[in-house]
Amino acid sequence: MERMNRRTMLKTMGVLGCATGCLAGGLLPGAGSVLAPEPAMAATSGRFAQKDAPFSWKPHVLDAGVCAPVAYDGYWHQGYGCGYGVFYAIVGMMGEQHGAPYNQFPFTMLEVGKSGISDWGTICGALLGAASAFALFWGRKERDPMVAELFRWYEQTAFPMHDPGTAFKGVGGALPTSVSHSPLCHVSVGRWCQASGFAEKSKERGERCARITADVAVKAIAIMNAKQAGAFAVAHGDPASVTYCGECHNPGKQSPLLKGKMDCTPCHSGSPHTADKFRNHP
Amino acid sequence: MERMNRRTMLKTMGVLGCATGCLAGGLLPGAGSVLAPEPAMAATSGRFAQKDAPFSWKPHVLDAGVCAPVAYDGYWHQGYGCGYGVFYAIVGMMGEQHGAPYNQFPFTMLEVGKSGISDWGTICGALLGAASAFALFWGRKERDPMVAELFRWYEQTAFPMHDPGTAFKGVGGALPTSVSHSPLCHVSVGRWCQASGFAEKSKERGERCARITADVAVKAIAIMNAKQAGAFAVAHGDPASVTYCGECHNPGKQSPLLKGKMDCTPCHSGSPHTADKFRNHP
Numbered sequence: 001m002e003r004m005n006r007r008t009m010l011k012t013m014g015v016l017g018c019a020t021g022c023l024a025g026g027l028l029p030g031a032g033s034v035l036a037p038e039p040a041m042a043a044t045s046g047r048f049a050q051k052d053a054p055f056s057w058k059p060h061v062l063d064a065g066v067c068a069p070v071a072y073d074g075y076w077h078q079g080y081g082c083g084y085g086v087f088y089a090i091v092g093m094m095g096e097q098h099g100a101p102y103n104q105f106p107f108t109m110l111e112v113g114k115s116g117i118s119d120w121g122t123i124c125g126a127l128l129g130a131a132s133a134f135a136l137f138w139g140r141k142e143r144d145p146m147v148a149e150l151f152r153w154y155e156q157t158a159f160p161m162h163d164p165g166t167a168f169k170g171v172g173g174a175l176p177t178s179v180s181h182s183p184l185c186h187v188s189v190g191r192w193c194q195a196s197g198f199a200e201k202s203k204e205r206g207e208r209c210a211r212i213t214a215d216v217a218v219k220a221i222a223i224m225n226a227k228q229a230g231a232f233a234v235a236h237g238d239p240a241s242v243t244y245c246g247e248c249h250n251p252g253k254q255s256p257l258l259k260g261k262m263d264c265t266p267c268h269s270g271s272p273h274t275a276d277k278f279r280n281h282p
Numbered sequence: 283m284e285r286m287n288r289r290t291m292l293k294t295m296g297v298l299g300c301a302t303g304c305l306a307g308g309l310l311p312g313a314g315s316v317l318a319p320e321p322a323m324a325a326t327s328g329r330f331a332q333k334d335a336p337f338s339w340k341p342h343v344l345d346a347g348v349c350a351p352v353a354y355d356g357y358w359h360q361g362y363g364c365g366y367g368v369f370y371a372i373v374g375m376m377g378e379q380h381g382a383p384y385n386q387f388p389f390t391m392l393e394v395g396k397s398g399i400s401d402w403g404t405i406c407g408a409l410l411g412a413a414s415a416f417a418l419f420w421g422r423k424e425r426d427p428m429v430a431e432l433f434r435w436y437e438q439t440a441f442p443m444h445d446p447g448t449a450f451k452g453v454g455g456a457l458p459t460s461v462s463h464s465p466l467c468h469v470s471v472g473r474w475c476q477a478s479g480f481a482e483k484s485k486e487r488g489e490r491c492a493r494i495t496a497d498v499a500v501k502a503i504a505i506m507n508a509k510q511a512g513a514f515a516v517a518h519g520d521p522a523s524v525t526y527c528g529e530c531h532n533p534g535k536q537s538p539l540l541k542g543k544m545d546c547t548p549c550h551s552g553s554p555h556t557a558d559k560f561r562n563h564p
Contacts (some may be wrong), residue, residue, distance in 0.1 A: 047352070047355070047378075048389060051386050074330065077330050078336070103331075104386065105333075105388075108421070111422060112416070117405055117409075119426055120543045121542015122465055124409075128410075131394050134394075135390070136391050140393060140396060147402070148401075186544065190540070199535070199540050201533045247561065257471075257476055258472070259472055259475075261403065262402060264315060267555075270558030274550060274556035276552030277546070277551065278550075
């Protein structure tokens with residue numbers, strides 16, 4: 001195991017003052033990449049076998065105008081929430097229009113995305129529902145850029161946009177909007193509640209998330225339709241923070257410990273949100 | 283829409299100095315709860331229909347000792363990663379032992395969890411794989427406490443624990459451990475890289491995540507087996523930070539905007555990790 005004496009190197013670099021638990025200050029060796037994946041296969045029996053070949057479901061073009069209200073209604077249906085709403089608006093609608101294998105899926109599994117995975121506030125369930133749908137049709141090499149386009153768009157867009165009109169199920173009319181700068185439910189909902197003045201458990205917050213369920217379904221369908229037409233292109237690039245932090249924390253750099261693609265600013269810009277809330281709470 | 287003049291209230295409360303984008307300082311009305319879910323149904327045709335009734339798959343007791351190495355191998359198999367590894371170790375193994383409906387699932391869909399969902403570093407994919415498996419068998423009322431027990435255990439445990447012995451696929455032997463205090467891939471991997479001195483793209487980091495895939499599968503199976511035996515009990519409670527912050531940010535409190543269950547300390551304790559990295563980088 002090639003390793004280094006971190007303390008010694010820090011001393012050498014003259015930055016020992018940073019060796020006090022500062023994540024971004026860590027200095028690491030630029031090690032090799034993980035083992036290459038095994039050659040492709042599609043076993044139908046034995047360990048890791050599955051009924052259909054990996055990522056072999058055939059995608060179909062969907063009408064975002066038809067699917068948006070389905071996503072919105074899916075959010076409210078039995079209280080299954082955002083992940084179910086987006087996933088059904090994509091895979092469920094293919095099932096309604098094309099039958100199997102789409103209509104054989106146990107759709108309620110996606111209720112797991114509700115409120116950031118069983119109420120934990122991690123990934124926005126609407127984004128999980130869309131990314132999971134992508135993964136039925138495309139492996140990571142093709143899927144990752146599609147997911148990145150969807151998540152970047154989400155980070156940078158003022159939500160909600162969808163208007164259910166008279167078909168609203170929570171509250172009707174216009175709602176305040178906010179930009180999350182994050183794919184995390186905790187940050188997205190928290191920012192909106194503070195910007196709007198509505199409580200997390202308010203009908204308005206539920207309506208806001210139901211409309212975002214439709215918004216994410218529309219964008220996800222646009223990405224999938226473009227991919228099928230051979231016209232998919234990334235329109236939402238990395239924010240300046242990701243480029244800046246990557247200069248030292250990407251592979252091969254002086255501190256190559258960065259994992260993920262999220263905008264760094266919500267948690268690494270010393271904002272009032274991340275100040276010490278346990279002593280001298282502002 | 284019952285709302286309040288936030289600025290006026292802040293002035294009244296004498297905390298206007300906090301009205302500069304401080305999330306935790308927001309003051310909100312304690313509004314009503316979201317609409318109650320519609321009554322249960324299990325349509326087999328029409329909108330929101332699905333082949334099997336919601337959450338109707340029958341769970342089976344699994345041998346964690348048998349499934350752990352399957353989860354570890356699943357992580358490396360075709361490079362599908364942590365989400366696939368845990369999910370196959372649970373649902374895939376039920377398929378190998380009991381056939382349909384388990385073996386009809388398109389398992390590679392769970393590759394979406396790799397590196398925190400297509401490399402984004404959000405939810406740890408191993409946790410996503412386990413929570414998604416739970417959701418095939420239990421609706422949110424029964425599932426949420428099971429997910430909470432799994433995620434709290436993950437936040438508080440020093441990983442990795444699993445030892446593949448001579449069957450290792452990345453690197454063999456003991457590895458450094460670290461406690462994530464978070465269910466997020468970005469935080470879990472970042473803390474381990476800093477504590478261990480290994481790069482995010484190192485073979486050791488890949489091996490660490492493969493072992494955690496086995497660790498999470500073992501804990502998830504223990505929770506599922508206990509649930510089936512009617513013996514499931516929460517052993518890992520909320521950390522002090524969640525209780526403390528909830529005193530003001532839970533429903534009905536003065537600033538009821540908190541979404542999620544994550545330990546608050548990683549991002550809200552003014553640690554060096556969340557200091558301003560864009561000016562005067564430590």
